[in-house]
Amino acid sequence: MRKIFLLPARFWMALFFAAPLAIVCAYSFLTRGDYGGVELPWVLENFTRLADPLYLAILWRSVWIASLATVFCALLGFPLALFISRAGRRKNLYLQLVLLPFWTSFLIRTYAWIFILRDTGLVNTVLMRLHLIAAPLQLLYNDGAVLLGLVYNFLPFFVLPMYATLERLDPALLEAAADLGARPFATLRRVILPVSAPGLVAGSVLVFIPCLGAYLTPDLLGGGKSVMLGNLVQNQFTTARDWPFGSAASLALMLASALLLAGLMRSRIARELM
Amino acid sequence: MxxxxxxxxxxxxxxxxxxxxxxxxxxxxxxxxxxxxxxxxLHWYRAAMLDPQLSEGLINSVVIALFASVISTVIGTMAAYGIWRRSAPVLSGTLYLSLVTPEIVTGVSLLALFEWAFRFLHLQLGLYTVVIAHVAFSIAYVTIVISARLRGYDRTLEEAAMDLGASQWRAFSRVTLPAIAPAIAAAGLLALVVSFDDYVITSLVAGVDSETLPMVIYAMARRGVSPVVNAVSALIVVAFGAIVLISQRLQAR
CATH class of the missing domain: 1.20.5 (Single alpha-helices involved in coiled-coils or other helix-helix interfaces)
Incomplete structure (x- = not known):
């Protein structure tokens, strides 16, 4: 009886999630056909090509940008989560305010930054009107814009687990620290931070994973100049039509995401938070 | 201070x-x-309403979102209930994995599956391939929302119903289902939003005649900024905001 309830989900996920990944897995060991299809023989070449300097640079850039975005999310998100966890009855209101933009269309949130940053966008228009600059600044289509877009889009991913940990922080600990003469900064460093480590780790992983595999943000805000792994995959499957190589790149991305998730789930952190 | x-x-x-x-x-x-x-x-709103591409995209998106959210809500509710009865680690793991899999990877792998299947079937990409893809990534959202609700639900209620002679199916449909109905509605609305919003996966598995609203907006954004996009965006932001607020209210019930 219980099996019947699980059956539709098992069927759908097997056919339309696991099977496609298995196909990509198989394709990554095949050869590109003359007309963009896939052919035998089985080769390892697609994976060794990932180590080409050209692609290695994209790989490193993805890891670097995702790491920077994670650090910024942590720096911006920690005080925000701390504030919300102490907001008493208004906690839920503030949480909703943080989450609401997250639910309003990823595409539109990214487009909003184009509107603000482009040559004739809000920032440049205002600066030119104030005669602070003579010519528009190039704010769009560079790594900085991509980073800004990622931090903006994924900040809530950090704030939520961070808040969940801080919320459970016993206020008596803080009182005890104050009673024992700790200054606010010492309390932060020696009481709050060690206790909130699980939230910090969980939040960082939850930001890093989607940033590493980001496609739309570097595509729209990087304008083809700031290419990340996601764009490489998309390009190989569409314009370049090198499916075996695109599959190998997908697999690398997938493996990195899955390993990070597995690490998080197996750690003590997941049990504390879920 | x-x-x-x-x-x-x-x-x-x-x-x-x-x-x-x-x-x-x-x-x-x-x-x-x-x-x-x-x-x-309100000029740009008028222009947006009169744009044939935007209205066609809107219709496609609404049709896809309705089908995808209904199917994924049914499947996800059943899965959450099954997992609540007794854990199913492989299915749960797969659902979590589907949540963290980069969208671009989900998209290209589904494209690879469809193109492979089309060698044997005389079909091509269309609206239905988008629906299939959206259901695949929405099931996890639905299951998580409903699982959260079931965690606080008293197991003995179903047992009591069965002790009083209800079959397991009857106990589920008459006792548990009404109790979790608000969560099901909330999950359905969430699935509606994530389906309506998706661009990355959709753009890879949509047929030539099945452009969705995000695909039209993306093309416009790529071509340069047009106030028409602002108007459409404003409408979507407000609509999404309202749906998500309703969904959260339902989840809190």
Whole structure:
């Protein structure tokens, strides 16, 4: 009886999630056909090509940008989560305010930054009107814009687990620290931070994973100049039509995401938070 | 003192999260084409309504979102209930994995599956391939929302119903289902939003005649900024905001 309830989900996920990944897995060991299809023989070449300097640079850039975005999310998100966890009855209101933009269309949130940053966008228009600059600044289509877009889009991913940990922080600990003469900064460093480590780790992983595999943000805000792994995959499957190589790149991305998730789930952190 | 500084910071951070969307909405009412305020006008909304591509995209998106959300809500509810009865680690693991799999990977792998299947079937990409893809990534959202609800649900209620002679199916449909109905509605609305919003996966598995609204908006955004996009965006932001608020209210019930 219980099996019947699980059956539709098992069927759908097997056919339309696991099977496609298995196909990509198989394709990554095949050869590109003359007309963009896939052919035998089985080769390892697609994976060794990932180590080409050209692609290695994209790989490193993805890891670097995702790491920077994670650090910024942590720096911006920690005080925000701390504030919300102490907001008493208004906690839920503030949480909703943080989450609401997250639910309003990823595409539109990214487009909003184009509107603000482009040559004739809000920032440049205002600066030119104030005669602070003579010519528009190039704010769009560079790594900085991509980073800004990622931090903006994924900040809530950090704030939520961070808040969940801080919320459970016993206020008596803080009182005890104050009673024992700790200054606010010492309390932060020696009481709050060690206790909130699980939230910090969980939040960082939850930001890093989607940033590493980001496609739309570097595509729209990087304008083809700031290419990340996601764009490489998309390009190989569409314009370049090198499916075996695109599959190998997908697999690398997938493996990195899955390993990070597995690490998080197996750690003590997941049990504390879920 | 320190508390106040933290409060000011938090206010700025929340403003940072809302400002870009607020600016976008504000300028959708600008009568001019440029980023300089020239007076209030609904001109761009009129232009958006009259744009044939946008209305076609809207219809496609609505049709896809309705089908995808209904199917994924049914499947996800059943899965959450099954997992609640007794854990199913492989299915749960797969659902979590589907949540963290980069969208671009989900998209290209589904494209690979469809193209492979088309060698044997005389079919091509269309609206239905988008629906299939959207259901595949929405099931996890639905299952998580309903699982959260079931965690706080008293197991003995079903047992009591069965002790009183109800079959397991009857116990589920007459006792448990009504109790979790608000969560099911909330999950359905969430699935509606994630389906309506998706661009990356959709753009890979949509047929040539099945452009969705996000695909039209993306193409416009790529071509350059047009106030028409601002107007459409404003409408979507408001609609999404309302749906998500309703969904959260339902989840809190």
């Amino acid at each position: 320190k508390g106040r500084a933290l409060g000011i910071y938090a206010g700025m951070a929340i403003a940072f999260l809302h400002a870009p969307l607020a600016i976008l909405v504000a300028f959708s009412f600008n009568s001019g084409r440029f980023t300089v305020w020239q007076g209030f006008s």
